[in-house]
C-alpha cells in the first residue's frame with residue numbers, strides 16, 4: 064500500500080511508533096525513524112535489520128523541540144531521497160502529576176514535545192510536500208480528547224491541541240494536496256502505559272466495550288490506511304482506535 068513512498072516517523076524506536084515503522088516497511092515504504100537519542104535510534108534500526116537485512120530503514124535523532132535541528136534533518140532527507148511523502152508525528156510524553164504539584168516548567172516540557180515538536184516537524188516538511196504536489200501528515204492524538212484525564216493535565220491539553228492543529232491544517236493545506244489526519248489511540252500496550260499507576264489503568268480497561276487494551280499493531284493498521292492512497296479523500300479526521308472506549 065505504500066510502495067516506494069518516503070516516510071518519516073518520529074518516536075519510531077518503540078511502542079506504537081515502532082509498529083508503524085514495521086508496518087510501513089512491510090507495505091513497501093522507505094522509512095526514516097526518529098529517536099530521541101543516537102543510541103536508541105541506532106538500536107531500533109539494528110533490531111529491524113536483524114529481522115530483515117534488506118529493510119529500507121535508517122535512523123536519525125534531531126531535537127524535536129528545536130526547529131533548526133529538525134529542519135536540518137528534514138532537508139537532508141529530502142536531498143537524499145528527492146521527496147517526503149509521509150510524516151508521522153508520533154513522539155509523545157505522558158504525565159500523571161496532580162495539578163496541585165504542577166509547575167510551569169513541567170507543563171511546558173510536555174507541550175514542547177507533544178505540540179511544539181509536532182508543529183516543528185510539520186513546518187519543516189510542508190514546503191517540500193507543496194513543491195512535490197502533495198503528501199500525508201498523520202499526528203498521534205489520544206482517546207483523552209474524548210473525555211479528558213483526571214491527572215497530568217498537560218497531556219490532555221496537548222492532545223486537544225493536536226486535534227485542533229490537525230483539523231485546521233487540513234483546511235489550510237488541502238489546496239496543496241497535503242492531507243492532515245490524526246490517529247487517536249485508546250489504551251495501548253506500550254511502555255507509556257506500563258509506566259502509569261495500576262489504579263489509573265484498571266478502571267479504564269473495564270470501560271472498553273471490546274474488553275481488551277489495544278496492541279501497537281491495532282494502531283499501525285490505521286496509520287497505513289491514512290498514509291496510503293486508499294485514504295486519498297480523507298483529511299481533517301481524528302480516527303479513534305480505542306475499542307469504542309466509553310466513560
Ligand code: NAD
Pocket residue numbers: 073074075076077078079080097098099127153154155156157176203204205206247248249250251252253254255256
Ligand atoms: P512510548 O513511550 O512507548 O514511545 C514514545 C516514543 O516517543 C518513543 O519512541 C520515544 O523515543 C519518543 N519520544 C519521547 N520523548 C521524546 C523526545 N523528547 N524526543 C524525541 N522522541 C521522544 O509510547 P507509545 O505508547 O508508543 O506512544 C506513542 C504515541 O501514542 C504518543 O504520542 C502517545 O501520546 C500516544 N498515545 C499512546 C497511548 C497508549 O496507551 N500507549 C494512548 C493514547 C495516545
